[in-house]
Amino acid sequence: MCMLLQSTGTFWLWQFLGRLHPLLVHFPISLLCVALVLEVIDWRKGNNALRGASRILIFIGTTTAIIAAILGLLLADNGDYGAPLLDIHQWAGIATAILSGVTAFFLQRNNIKAYRGALVLTVLGVTIAGHYGAMLTHGDDYLTSVLPNQQSAEDSAGGTDFVLTNHGALSEQQLLDLNLQVRTILAHNCYSCHGEAKSKGDLRLDGKELMMKGGKGGAVVVPGQPDKSELIRRITLPKGHKEAMPTKGKRLTDKEVEILKFWIEKGAKWPDGKEKSIYRVARLEPRNPEIPPASGDIVQPVDRFVNAYFRKNKIEWQPLVNDKVYIRRVYLDIVGLLPTPLQVNTFLADKRSDKRERLASELLLRNDQYTQHWLSFWNDALRNDYSGTGYITGGRFDITKWLYMSLESNKPYNQLVKELVSPVKGSEGFIKGIKWRGTINSSQRTEMQAAQNVSQVLLGLNLKCASCHDSFISDWKLDDAYAFANIFADTLLEINRCDKPTGKIAGTRMLFPELGEISVTKDTELRLRQLADMLVQPKNGRLYRTVVNRIWAQLLGRGIVEPVDMMDNLPWSEDLLDWLASDFAANGYDMKKLIYTIVTSRTYQLPSSSVKEADEMMSESYRFTGMARKRMTAEQFSDAISASFEPMYADTAIVYKLLPEDLKKNKILPRAALVKNDPFLTALGRPNRETVSTSRMSQANLLQALELTNGSKFTETLKKGSTHWRSKYPTSDALIDALYENTLGRKPVPKELTAAKKIVGKLPTEEGIQDLVWAIALTPEFQLIY
Incomplete structure (x- = not known):
């Protein structure tokens, strides 16, 4: 008899039948959903032509739904499932089985209105039960884990592998790297509930003193003793346990748990002084890297940097595109137009070796055509349009005339930036943003819009998250966003956290103090002039890397850094990006010269490539091989x-x-x-x-x-x-x-x-x-x- 019982004490047959539940449950789901679709079709057509098929589906679906519910109860008795999710799934399944029976009853009595209502409720019950069943099987972030910006827990522990069995002392660098991994794990899994914005149980894990202080229940970390640390106990409890952490999102991986245990075992060391950021932070100052040596016909600086990249990644240079492809490509990229048949034939007949360089120069001299093409690019970035929200009420101003003349005259980029930030006549609309009607979120007020737009467009950083709370994707804090917004404000703004007033004032300061200090004055125009002058300084390499990266992305379909608004991300060639920015500055911030440098390179003339999935373009494993194939705008x-x-x-x-x-x-x-x-x-x-x-x-x-x-x-x-x-x-x-x-x-x-x-x-x-x-x-x- 004992052999017929499993370790749970349950008769083996009930366990076996219980495990048939996942196999059987999808059958009634599909049948009942199809029945609803058929009923909708009948309702739209005003007849009951499909009622016979619906009747068969309903009765088979009802029978299997009841059987699936019974088998689910058997599985719950001997399965290792967390109570909260299991209870919801279980009762939703039972309710669905009952509702399907009610649906069949009304159909049998030919009470069509009641039947249709019950059928809708049944399918709703099926949906809820199925969703929670998927969460039990695949995790409670089964749907949300595939949404954009959801970082994989497998990646959150960082890239350095530690010998977790190391019983000796760690070097200073190893301790720093270990601590960085620990804080990365905590940031991605714990800060949302135990950070500055929210501290459940009075516990915060976003600082050394705060973590060691513990919460309402006392200390959560006992240095040197992971087995006595409450933090480890909570993250290793079974999924579904009421004290298991984290309560939301994915559980920590085995690797992450081992890292936390190892860190505590080694004394839970936290470096003194300024901590190393858990996020990559790009350098601010410019850098002019040495140009790699020429090789054969690879002589242009852009190509020499790309050649070094190709050699490092074992990528072969491909033959350049033919003249027909090049003329079409460069016409669309510089002036936005197709070449005429005459222009194509003339170019094909030209035997000069430098005809591609001559063509690029000639196109860049077509000021009106160049301007009307690139106007779209800058309209998108500077939020400039000709109609829409704000124009009727006078809460928005276009900058079209100023922008058109700036592009047509090839205004140096540093001057263009100065006139955007410290406006001249006609350029005010960018920092004035949109004055929305009615009640708005505090992060949408015009001063905060200015801070967000200037930081995003000109500096390639996301201040939108930090406009509501401390950012979860960077080191920027709510205090930073408000201090920067105050530069654009007539009066100092009160900090609102998640739209709730805090009673605090952030002051007024730059995002990057290295660029200078803003005067504490009531003169807004003076502050804006100071901000403009500080932003365009030659030592602000970030400003010029950002625009160079945007132009490269526009011409070659993908930035050297992606996304182009996240310039702290790792570029596929840091040397190329830095050289382009330095060369841009050395040539007087001339955007046409920058475009000419790119479109006359062998790199630009390589065959285009495509990817199977769009997200491959954003992947950290992306390898540059040439222009990414683009669709016409x-x-x-x-x-x-x-x-x-x-x-x-x-x-x-x-x-x-x-x-x-x-x-x-x-x-x-x-x-x-x-x-x-x-x-x-x-x-x-x-x-x-x-x-x-x-x-x-x-x-x-x-x-x-x-x-x-x-x-x-x-x-x-x-x-x-x-x-x-x-x-x-x-x-x-x-x-x-x-x-x-x-x-x-x-x-x-x-x-x-x-x-x-x-x-x-x-x-x-x-x-x-x-x-x-x-x-x-x-x-x-x-x-x-x-």
Whole structure:
């Protein structure tokens, strides 16, 4: 008899049947959900055509739901599950089984209204029970762990491996590294409940004295004795125990637990003086690294740094792209337009060895085209738009005229920054932000917006988290954010923590004290002039690394540092980034020279590459091999259609009042960058610019697909264009050749010509022309920048 019992004292058959619960439970879930879908279809159509199928699904689903609930009870009796989650899952499962029976009862009685209501409740019960079942099986962060910015617990312990069995004394450096790992574990797992913002049980773990003091229950760390330390006891309790820690999120990994035990065993040492940050902090000062030696035809400094990177990572240089790819790429990147067939053919026929450098120089001299293309990039970053929240009420000001003239005149970047931070006439809108109507969160007031936007756009750091509470992703504190915001404020701001007043005032100071001190004065304009002068100092290398990294990302599809707003992250080539920033400063902060340096490098001319998953671009294991393949921006796509087929915005309200006077006089038709946002541009990725936007998604999405297949603006454009093309090209062959050359810069290959003729017809029809242009516009060759 004893052999028939397991160690739990439960008959083996009940244990076996209990373990069938996970196998059986998905059956009623799917059947009941499908039954609801069928019932919705019947309800929409106003008939009961699918009721017979629903009836079968309901009765089978009800039977299996009851059996699954019984097997679940058997599994609960002999399984090792935490009580709180188990109770919710168990009762939700029982309720679902009962509700499914009620549903079947009402269906049998033909009480359709009651049946439908009970069916909805049953599926809701199935959803709740299934969710908590998944949490029991996979952890209580089963869903949230895949959301953005959720750091894996496996990675939170840092990168240094310790010999945890080391019984000897640790060196000073080993102690520092060990302490860094310990504080990393605590920061990612404990500070949310035991930090400055919240200290449950009066326990804080974010400082040496605070941790050693303990909480309401006394000390939590006994140096040298991990087995007597309450901290270790709590983190090793079974999952679901009411005293187990952490109470939320993932449990600590075995490795993390061992590190904490080892740290306590070694005396729980905490370094005196200024602690090393658990986050990487990039240097502030500039650095001009030595340029690696030339090798063969690799002579340009950018290429020499990349060559050193390639050698280190065992990456081979690929052959450069051909002239057709280069001219299309550089046209779109510098002026945002497709080259015309004449421009392509002229470039291909040019035999000069430096023709690519000459082309880049010529494009950069096209001031109007350059400006109207790069205006979108800066509008996104500086939160400048032509309509939207704040303009009607006077709570927002555009900077379009000032920005247009600044780009057209190639204003040095340091001067542009000074005029943004300490505004001149026309540039005030950036730091004034949006004055929202009604009650707002304290972190959204205009002074705090200025602090957030200046730090994000100009310095590549995130101050938004620290505007509400101490940041969990950096060392920035709430006090830092308010002190910086006070530079922009007419009166000192009271600190609000999570929108609750604290009664404290932060004072006024720079984010980086090394750059200088702001005068304590009521003169806001004086403070802003001081801030502007301090930010653009040559010793503020961070300012110039940030903009260089943004331009590199715009041209090559991925920054040297990613995300571009987190400049403390590790660059894939720190030497290249630092040299580009130093060279930028040495050349008078000339943005056009920076662009020229990049687009004439062999590195820029390498074949483009793509990744299988978008998050690979942000991965720490990312390896640079060349330009990341990019999708045309909304403005580039719109302008490409306009130039090669039909002006999309000929009848759209153009924002002439925002243009410089000389453009109005010359009647230069603005491109998509100077058009108010609309559903078409929004679908293709243009942001609303109520918040700073320093990058756009390059991946295609459902909204874009719907707009390009059913959108009214695109459809109307194709209709208007087809009339023009039909009158200009009466024969199919000539029309097809011209369309391909205008859009793709080449003639169609035989297979394409055959297919195009079938679409257009022997004698071109307007409908056929529309279909052909639509087909070409949706091809990757047209939409992507290779």
